Amino acid sequence: MADWVDLSIIDLESLKQRELEYRTELKQRILNVEQVAAERIPDKVPFFFTDYTGKKGCGCKIPRDTLNEFLKTANYNWKAGAKVSNDGSVGIGLDSAILPVRSVPNLRIVQSTDFFYPIVDDPEVMGMVTVSNVLSDLYATGTTQTDSMLMLLGVASKLTTEGDDVRTRIVGEFISGFKKGCDFANVGVHGGQTVECPWMLLGGVGTAVIPVESLSKLNEARANDVLLLTKPLGIRPIVNAHQWLHSDPERFKEHNLDEAQVRRAFLYACYNMARHNLIAARFLKEFNAHASTDVTGFGILGHADNLAKAQKGEVTFVIEKLPVLPYAQEISKSFEDRNGFKLFDGTAAETSGGLLIALEKEDAAKFIQKLKEFGIVGHIIGQVVKGDSNGNRAILLKENLQIFEETGVTDHFEEF
């Protein structure tokens, strides 16, 4: 048998270059979405990918309690709540499945699948978001090199009725974005499944096979750790407000929002979703992360709670700050009738959000400094304290919760 090939150390300069090229291409596409649409199908401008689904992004997810009911009925001996076994295996409940390779005891399969429906209107950007979202689960385990990607695709029946040309163009652009995301992550698309579906169904399966030693810690958070978050929050209110611009202009007007600001916020949201958590994953072990997860459908509080419950020690995760995307606060405040999309409760669904990491304060400072070199703004948003009689969990400060606008994303667009 040949030697191990150590893939855990990716050359930092080439990674920086890759990241810069990817985000430059991403920004150009985001800024040119309307131009692209105009050249694509002249009689269908603007084009709304989100018109080809009844549910958007991670909002299609069946709630965990419902899933538990299904499993109970199936006499399936599993309940929600992630558990990390002594051998480092992780079952259903945390981000990725981590399991031993039966034929080689100290290897682990790290694997995750995600599929959902369009949440942004440009097919290529949506392809990039899809890959970023699928791989995010693997990044949360410290996996920086994925071996295989499968593409899951359901082509909307409605798109078929609009003619082969339109369908081929739209699906082709999605695949092109999917490919760009995989190229950035240095993973090939090795297969998948393509079917017809009433809604446009988009997803992937990421699989890595790595030595157990190269995984970062997942369940060793302890009191006095701080909580580091690597992307700002607020996808849901921004995407919804942007959607109403065309789907329900009357409703939009009632909220007295600034249309230009909403459009601008949406660009930042797309950018935020399509960027990978690869860089953060790369430094998890180097800066001694004790636990990490990625923030998606259950919101920052939901995922913090899930991660807290998986910890070995008795801990409570206290969230004290919410860094949010530009204009996300204004939008949320204007939707009092919908509870501000739950942004201020910490339960607003994110799509392809950042990593939430528990680690020592000094390590966090170094981690944030390192992320900055790659154009990523990390924030300490809370701390880990000793658990109480309520068991392991996460809480969000009610009074003194600090909400602030994260402008690191806007700075990137200033470069243009």
Place this chain on the structure above:
Amino acid sequence: MADWVDLSIIDLESLKQRELEYRTELKQRILNVEQVAAERIPDKVPFFFTDYTGKKGCGCKIPRDTLNEFLKTANYNWKAGAKVSNDGSVGIGLDSAILPVRSVPNLRIVQSTDFFYPIVDDPEVMGMVTVSNVLSDLYATGTTQTDSMLMLLGVASKLTTEGDDVRTRIVGEFISGFKKGCDFANVGVHGGQTVECPWMLLGGVGTAVIPVESLSKLNEARANDVLLLTKPLGIRPIVNAHQWLHSDPERFKEHNLDEAQVRRAFLYACYNMARHNLIAARFLKEFNAHASTDVTGFGILGHADNLAKAQKGEVTFVIEKLPVLPYAQEISKSFEDRNGFKLFDGTAAETSGGLLIALEKEDAAKFIQKLKEFGIVGHIIGQVVKGDSNGNRAILLKENLQIFEETGVTDHFEEF
């Protein structure tokens, strides 16, 4: 690093026992479907799982040519047609993706995903069929031990409107069947994704990590080999006729078919689809298979053609016989207006069909004998001849094509 664990040799007696238990449980469920439905939702008897989709089984698959158009538009450098690389890797096009593990050069990831919509009306049987169908791609490579299964589930919106009780019961039964299939294959369900979808979407992702030596040959078929098939054909005509019994009784009557025979044929079809190709996979290497694939959506001729094209040598696969399920011929003949569902052309879509194997004649005889010990009836259905100027391909005899009813399946039901 610990030693290899050789998983390629499964103890035959325990395998025989597992197979017997699985098929006994399967038969009992199939024979009691109406009883189960009556006890489940008294005001909804009979229950038709196939009412929760617009497309059935593998019939939802986007044709390969269309997929190629998508990929072309995406500037994706791939075309249909399986290629086996020198290192044993297999890209998109054959049954499973086979690719090297980057960190351990002589390991291979064998992986396949499939998702589709209900093709049978009992959720539990459908769960068993789903797993059998997903793993079939891995079995075709000689993989007898899968390391990980992910479950892909889209819960039909219509089911949600019928109330939580109904939904939980139906989805629970599907998961129960899925679990039974995985138990038989000795693989755990390690995660997945569950979303809402207009159609009931069912699928899985199977992943195995195995030493390259334990894979069977895929591209070494040669002249004078024979072609062995391990399950009878005819799923599509039977499923369609059965469907019309309730969806379009008038149309059914016009065809002068025997209702009892159609119902009986449907039982055999369910049984056929839910049985795994594990036993056949187990003997691929032992009987020196030169190439193998599983028969699904493109029909026996389509998959034979695909496999022929992947061969190193210049070969033509000639199909001379079609073993079909009881009553499949009668149904097909009565549907002249629909070209007999293409059964006699060899292109009728199968779901979870058998393995098609190229090997030497003497080995085939031993293989068939061995399968018989496990209650599986294999048939030599054709031969491999030297290729001609048309390139590697498969053809179906036009004259002298022998079509015959395979009664091995019915024998199993006599045991009751």
